[in-house]
Amino acid sequence: MATSAVARETVFALRRQIAKIEGTLSERLEAPAGSSFDADVPRQSLASSRNPTPARNLTIVRRGLAAPPDAFLRTGAERLDAALSGGLPKAALSEFHGAATRDAGAVAGFVLSLISLILSQGPRLPVLWIGTSEVFREAGFPYAGGLHAFFGIEPEQLLFSEAPRLLDALWVAEEAARMTALAAVILEIRGNPQRLDLTATRRLHARAQSAGRPLFLLRQAGEPEPTAAPVRLILSAAPAAARETIAGPLAGSIGRPAFTITIGKSRTALPGKFTLEWNPDERIFEERRGEEWAKNPVPVVSTSRRREDPAAAPGAVLAFPAVGSPAAGDQSPRPERPAHRRPRRAGRSA
Template sequence: MVSSAVARETVFALRREIARIEGSLPERLDAPGEEIILLRHNGHPPSPDGVVETGVAALDTALGNGIPKAALTEIHGRHMRDAGAVGGFVLALASLLLKKTPRRQVLWIGASGFFAEAGLPYAHGLSRLFGIAPEELLLAEAPKPGDALWIAEQAAALKELAAVVLELAGNPRQLDFTATRRLHRRAAEAGRPVFLIRQSADRQATAAPLRFAVEPAPAGTRRILGRPLAGSIGPPAFAVTLDKNRMAPPARFILEWNADERTFGHRSPEHHDAGPSGRPQDPVAVVSPPRHRPDMAPPAGPRLAYGRFRFPAAAGEQA
């Protein structure tokens, strides 16, 4: 027991020294018998004007008051089918940002091939669910990932924008550590956040101090006057994992987006509308089970190439 405490104290001392040397990198240290220590550049935590507060106390505390504005932030989607949830989470962050910085615009950059597969933000949905007017969101469609990265690097230096969003799929070779460091530096100089969305990508070393992993979460039950409405569907929910953060160990949150108030709510796994797995207790099946066929489609067979069919020449015609 004593050796374990000594080892932990040694680790905390090393982390303090690393934070002191790096200067700009924050560190949250929870040593045995001590209060939580926050190490910041010049010893001061960021002001409320320098962060995007999510409104969820537990998440904001883990982030050190909120998501820093003058920084690069990664948002990962494990599968391409989660692109809608990942995009919705970033749009919610943009909505929180535009509430404090009105009359500004968000630039959303992506490659044309990805937009063709995952789709573009819908103007009516932007206004209805996130309170973002269509003219507040600018879309830049680049032919290749390298072009999209170049646009993001140039736009990240513009102080007129509220935020820059770069959405890429996979692990393009142009997006290396040096490229992310340039994005992070330009975001710090402009004082505006850059959100790097990586859909269906393997994790790799980047200069972003924060990384979220986002996937869709089952919606809870809609509540009317504080009481659950049976058979209803609640607000959209996101399963957000904070897996890269020097302020706290990895943590997972179930966030619900309130479109009317434009704020997040925290739904704990012990919520009475959810079962032990965190899913709502709804006995109704989403899709009727198949009766005369297997659950999954059979695998595709081999593909054969056939020659072009030629009609036989009619009598009296030259073949």
């Protein structure tokens, strides 16, 4: 029994190393039928061309066949889909991280965009959103009017399950992940709870694979940690461009929702950072390129004082300097003494 366990761990270690070198997942390595190990341990017996007797103790790990194109959910952004080796897996656990609590809205908006793509490509089944009371109290619920206007999702298609504890939410997610009557399952958590460890995510990933449905794990203010999810995306809100009109960009307006996406983990192990805009009319993602964004830049932070402005300031130039920025040649004002060091006025008693 001990020898079998050691051999098993050796095969697992070799599989991980070869998958890392080839830039794929170890789960995608092909396993032959009738293996003495578990079905998820890929190996192939070798037979020497000189010796017809097969080598019983020698095994190798080889790369499996590519997954069919319909196994992935394509976002429509070619560069992002290529970096993800075809898109997000449809039958798997996928992670979406927000570095801070304020990014919960951006994470939820991006996942709802993916749900809109799923419903447009298949049967319009309901979607279950699971979370704890703490999560919904902190981030709130999606607005029913916005679901239809921005994503084409009817309010009755999005079901919510509010659990008092994380343990209850995980139980509901495991039971829902195996159901084929749902188009997708969303599990939203906060931070890095100990109960959501590698074993728990393996169970969720296995249930999603068995049902052939996606399971999206949303993490508010969580740090990356080892999980069974093949893909991890780190999301935040990007500055919105001006709204496009027939006469051109409308100054001072807010355009389409935009997301900054960083690949934290993928099947190809290729890092990348992308900015996508969600087109609510066409219900597709459009990548924002650098040249297009440079036509309408939006300053995020004002220029520091007493430093040369890298760009000409818009508007009329005033004849007097700005407040707090003395003109050249003027002496800086005399520093004022702190209040507790001022001399007492004459005639006042101590």
